[in-house]
């Protein structure tokens with residue numbers, strides 16, 4: 001990418017970091033994916049259990065081989081071959097893991113984390129339970145405010161996730177939200193973290209790169 005454009009994105013990332021810090025989150029600017037990976041691996045070395053919220057951003061960082069080397073138990077409900085009951089158990093274990101890794105559907109320039117969940121394990125673990133949470137965010141997730149965040153989720157994140165998960169949802173066909181009433185609906189819990197919840201340890205890594213949905 002052109003250096004001038006990269007600089008503009010950097011300023012936007014730094015604005016998000018400053019706003020998150022004002023809201024009591026530990027927010028860190030990472031100029032590259034590699035820098036974010038180093039931060040995560042350093043934290044993972046202290047953990048015995050590591051939970052994954054099912055984020056495409058985290059998946060794109062390709063951390064698994066390094067995390068496996070730490071010797072920690074990896075709690076991944078999306079591993080192939082798991083029964084519905086096994087998936088549910090892993091999701092429950094994620095709520096009390098040492099380190100929980102997740103993305104965020106959007107981050108506002110006011111320093112809020114905005115997410116919509118279908119099951120609720122991701123937003124649940126983000127708010128309370130794990131000893132440490134790391135939220136990994138690409139620059140493409142930074143938006144002006146909550147209104148823009150919700151719009152982004154319904155127009156981009158949810159339809160893309162619906163297709164990824166091969167769900168029978170109207171947005172997976174048209175690419176547009178119709179506020180469906182489908183049994184498969186993935187938009188069920190809308191959670192806005194205006195400030196870091198008082199008992200949670202949440203570090204937000206803002207990366208100057210496009211990552212995830």
Ligand code: SF4
Pocket residue numbers: 154158159162169170171172176177178179180181184185186187
């Ligand atoms: S409400 Fe339904 S149609 Fe709209 S984005 Fe969510 S799952 Fe898709």
